[in-house]
Amino acid sequence: MSEATRKVVFIIYFCAIIAIRVYFSRQVKQNKITDGRKTQEEKLFLFLAFIGIFILPLLGVFTPWLEFAAYDLPDWTGWIGTGVFLIAIWLFWRSHADLGLNWSASLEIRENHSLVDTGVYHYIRHPMYASFLLWGIAQALLLHNWIYGLFNIVSFLPMYLLRVPQEEQMMLDTFGEQYRDYMSRTGRVIPKFPHSSAELG
Numbered sequence: 001m002s003e004a005t006r007k008v009v010f011i012i013y014f015c016a017i018i019a020i021r022v023y024f025s026r027q028v029k030q031n032k033i034t035d036g037r038k039t040q041e042e043k044l045f046l047f048l049a050f051i052g053i054f055i056l057p058l059l060g061v062f063t064p065w066l067e068f069a070a071y072d073l074p075d076w077t078g079w080i081g082t083g084v085f086l087i088a089i090w091l092f093w094r095s096h097a098d099l100g101l102n103w104s105a106s107l108e109i110r111e112n113h114s115l116v117d118t119g120v121y122h123y124i125r126h127p128m129y130a131s132f133l134l135w136g137i138a139q140a141l142l143l144h145n146w147i148y149g150l151f152n153i154v155s156f157l158p159m160y161l162l163r164v165p166q167e168e169q170m171m172l173d174t175f176g177e178q179y180r181d182y183m184s185r186t187g188r189v190i191p192k193f194p195h196s197s198a199e200l201g
């Protein structure tokens, strides 16, 4: 897959992600927040992730400024990146659709918040973050550059590592035993499938 094709695929997928986010952000706009836990630290990591995920790839695709940091990967890695990115988009869309009005871009509990354990949330507690991780891997395979290809995953990791324990604590504070039980049935970012015998029983 040529460099030009990889960049075109990246931009099409990037637009799909933005469209999904804009659509669902509009849906939750009216839903009141009852508990917000955004810290200064999280704001900083969010900003870092924003640079790695949104600004650098656009600079890389549309300007020649970052080409000095290119790396070499075989052309076929572009096809793997294309497939992984498609899975990431599907997961990003499904997690938004399954969370519905309970979704927030940061750590927040909304009015009438309910614990979702259906759809992709039946198997995995953080499918949206998993989709970001897959997107980061796909980006490194599609855009062969240390700065605008690889920096996505590098900038998302601190945010992920900071946020997951805080989010799980917030959910435990809100839903108590119900969330603890949910945690035991699901995987963090790797799906946990219940044994079929347990399902039947």
Ligand code: SAH
Pocket: 095, 099, 102, 103, 104, 105, 106, 107, 108, 109, 110, 114, 115, 116, 117, 121, 125, 126, 127, 128, 129, 130, 167, 171
């Ligand atoms: N960590 C999840 C959700 C990301 S959106 C994922 O990766 O898919 C972040 C917000 O979703 C949090 O502020 C929390 O209020 C809400 N949330 C997380 N898990 C939830 C669940 N199982 N049910 C309902 N709301 C949830």
